[in-house]
Amino acid sequence: MTVIERPLVETVRRPLGGGRRLAMPQWIAAAPFFLYVGIFLLLPTAIVVSGAFIDSAGLSLANFATMNQRFVINAFLNSVLLSATSAIIGAVFGALLAYAVATGNPNGAFRRLVSSACGVLAQFGGVTLAFAFIATIGGAGFITLWLQQHGMNIYANGVWLYQLRGLVLVYIYFQIPLMVLVFLPALDGIRPQWREATESLGGGTWHYWRYVAGPLLAPAFLGGTLLLFANAFSAYATAAALVNQGSIIASLLIANTLTSEVGLANPGIASAFALVMVVIVAVVMVLYTLLQQRTARWLQ
Amino acid sequence: MTTAVAAAGVGTAARAGVEIRLENLRRRYGAVTALDGLTLTLAPGELVALLGPSGCGKTTALRLLAGLEEADGGRVVIGGHDVTGLPANKRDTGMVFQAYSLFPHMTAWENVAFGLQMRKIGAADRRRRAMETLELVGLGGFGNRYAHQMSGGQQQRVALARALAIRPKVLLLDEPLSALDAKVRARLRDEIRRVQLEVGITTLFVTHDQEEALAIADRVGVMQSGRLEQLGPPTTIYARPATPFVAEFVGLTNKLSGDVRGGAVEVRGTRIPLVQSDVPDGPAVALIRPEAVTLTSSAETSAGPLVGTVIATAFLGATSRVTVDLGDVTVLAQLATSEATSHPAGTRVQLALRADPVLIARETSGATPA
Ligand SMILES: Nc1ncnc2c1ncn2[C@@H]1O[C@H](COP(=O)(O)OP(=O)(O)O)[C@@H](O)[C@H]1O
Ligand SMILES: [Mg+2]
Numbered sequence: 172m173t174v175i176e177r178p179l180v181e182t183v184r185r186p187l188g189g190g191r192r193l194a195m196p197q198w199i200a201a202a203p204f205f206l207y208v209g210i211f212l213l214l215p216t217a218i219v220v221s222g223a224f225i226d227s228a229g230l231s232l233a234n235f236a237t238m239n240q241r242f243v244i245n246a247f248l249n250s251v252l253l254s255a256t257s258a259i260i261g262a263v264f265g266a267l268l269a270y271a272v273a274t275g276n277p278n279g280a281f282r283r284l285v286s287s288a289c290g291v292l293a294q295f296g297g298v299t300l301a302f303a304f305i306a307t308i309g310g311a312g313f314i315t316l317w318l319q320q321h322g323m324n325i326y327a328n329g330v331w332l333y334q335l336r337g338l339v340l341v342y343i344y345f346q347i348p349l350m351v352l353v354f355l356p357a358l359d360g361i362r363p364q365w366r367e368a369t370e371s372l373g374g375g376t377w378h379y380w381r382y383v384a385g386p387l388l389a390p391a392f393l394g395g396t397l398l399l400f401a402n403a404f405s406a407y408a409t410a411a412a413l414v415n416q417g418s419i420i421a422s423l424l425i426a427n428t429l430t431s432e433v434g435l436a437n438p439g440i441a442s443a444f445a446l447v448m449v450v451i452v453a454v455v456m457v458l459y460t461l462l463q464q465r466t467a468r469w470l471q
Numbered sequence: 472m473t474t475a476v477a478a479a480g481v482g483t484a485a486r487a488g489v490e491i492r493l494e495n496l497r498r499r500y501g502a503v504t505a506l507d508g509l510t511l512t513l514a515p516g517e518l519v520a521l522l523g524p525s526g527c528g529k530t531t532a533l534r535l536l537a538g539l540e541e542a543d544g545g546r547v548v549i550g551g552h553d554v555t556g557l558p559a560n561k562r563d564t565g566m567v568f569q570a571y572s573l574f575p576h577m578t579a580w581e582n583v584a585f586g587l588q589m590r591k592i593g594a595a596d597r598r599r600r601a602m603e604t605l606e607l608v609g610l611g612g613f614g615n616r617y618a619h620q621m622s623g624g625q626q627q628r629v630a631l632a633r634a635l636a637i638r639p640k641v642l643l644l645d646e647p648l649s650a651l652d653a654k655v656r657a658r659l660r661d662e663i664r665r666v667q668l669e670v671g672i673t674t675l676f677v678t679h680d681q682e683e684a685l686a687i688a689d690r691v692g693v694m695q696s697g698r699l700e701q702l703g704p705p706t707t708i709y710a711r712p713a714t715p716f717v718a719e720f721v722g723l724t725n726k727l728s729g730d731v732r733g734g735a736v737e738v739r740g741t742r743i744p745l746v747q748s749d750v751p752d753g754p755a756v757a758l759i760r761p762e763a764v765t766l767t768s769s770a771e772t773s774a775g776p777l778v779g780t781v782i783a784t785a786f787l788g789a790t791s792r793v794t795v796d797l798g799d800v801t802v803l804a805q806l807a808t809s810e811a812t813s814h815p816a817g818t819r820v821q822l823a824l825r826a827d828p829v830l831i832a833r834e835t836s837g838a839t840p841a
Contacts, residue, residue, distance in 0.1 A: 364572040367539050370559040371566040372586035372637060382585070386576050468619055469575040 219449060222442030234443035243424065247447070249335055250404055250421040257342035258399035264343075265350020265399075266392060272351070273358035286355070289348035296345050301412035304341050308332060333414055341409060346399045353398055357391035360470025387469055394462030401455045405448065421448055488516030488673035489550030489640050491536070496545035498531050498697075505531040507697035508545070513641075518667055518674040519702075520684035523694035524720065529677040532694075533643050536675060538562045549640050560589075565634030565672075566643045570650040572630050573618040579605060579629045580614035586637035604632040608666060624655040631663060635670060642667065642674040648683065660687055681721045685709060693717045710760075713746075718758045718830045723792075725759040725802050726832060736831065739776035739797075741824040747831060756832040759824060761792060764804035766814060769821035777822040781814050795820060 538559035791811035
């Protein structure tokens, strides 16, 4: 859940003090930010990159040789599957919820409630979230037990909560609120005149969605889905707290390769895996940014 | 009135304007009565401006005509057809909104072609007609621009072209100039009028700006509280306001206290006939146009109810507006600039009130300085 630490929606503002300022050079104000980015983004990336390409023999690609092993490929495929599934489900339901909010009273209680709940829940992950699910629908969770007492066993075919399917369910819990947060500004940018113009020009509801609202919202929806994908792809703590055996997804694989419970820790190989993840997330985020810029121009 | 001149593919002489009738339209929003029995007939090809303060129901009237809002009572008749029950997309009206109504993901020509697409007109025809209509509004070279690449005035021209491209029976404009700055506003106003005359389309133009309404319209309808106060040509509205509200809302008015007796009002020693016939005798406030006030030089020492000192002069071009302090009240006089220059600030002047019939202000009694 590291992706969402950056501002979600970029707004274009003029500098507060106009063009020139005399007393303080601008970089001083920005220095803490760059320091922060340097220490927590650039430095780790540099360590990952150098670690990935250097082994005992010096500069080499040996660390990437492991990439073609079955369990590694599986972990990455699972990560993609988990991220894509939770992103698509989260995007669809998040968009629907955002639509309900956007079409309601802009100052109403429903909007305030959903907005603040989403602000909190989008950040709700890691051990706390895993525990919440274990305590409710885990093998001995109170909902599981209550359902059992009423003749329903949700785990008749095995305890899926700790498998990939379980992760999808748990991830959706923070994906939907995140989608609401990123999609709501786009919906708010849709002007009622566009619908009325469509009508007075002879169009109906279908035409409005097909030719106006649909194309206008598509980049924001797609961008939101990509952001959710990156969000799930890079998540670690929730999965770590829920899954205690095996390396079913890439982030767990990296952690296990670093710490290896069987004493075969290999930081070089872990760095190689991490670099692959970084590249995938970077590509997704670049696409997201491009889509976001497009939306910003249309729906400011 | 207006002659329909064929414009390149847009207004064809065959499509002269149609008559529009709004009959006793009513609309309430909860406790608010937005329209309280509005009746208005627009002659074919005529441009009527609905003028009134914010909240008087102008937009509601327009939206009822467009079909974007449903009436609680009354009828809308376009070209002899009762369209009261028809939804907006079946009414064949062209609408220009206040601002930001262009589809931002479409170019100018795609915006203009949109209504033609809704009417299932082929792609090639659509493009040609869109380009022609852009030409008509003076944006020939702007077909491929997006809204964010155009100024506010250009966007409104595209919006006008988009509304006209479908060859609607009626053109509706809701404060289309109010988001623009003054210079662009005046130019685009004249441009809208030129295009409207060229196409010959019956048009309802909503504005709260009296200058705009008087400049653009064949007839002006002044609205207050959901009703039409007066409907008439701009000159009549200005020179012969039918009600005190119209007199005060349109143009500048001096409010001078006087005494009503026998169908006339005596204001500072001058007897002036009344427009209204039902004013009771007694103290009242007369509404006197600056144009009805003349002034002549006066001796430094002279005195009288209409002797005062010039305190300011506003040059409006050929005419000037002079502010005269009478001691207890200030009065505006509008005169030829050549005449105004002979009474600079600080000089003593003698005012005279022309005996044109005047209106008496509504119950807001008590002498209020102009
Ligand atoms: N959708 C609406 N809901 C509630 N009140 C409305 C609505 N539309 C207009 N009104 C009210 O109706 C009155 C007339 O509004 P409107 O026609 O927009 O006035 P104008 O365009 O002359 O400023 C106003 O008091 C306004 O507040
Ligand atoms: Mg209005």
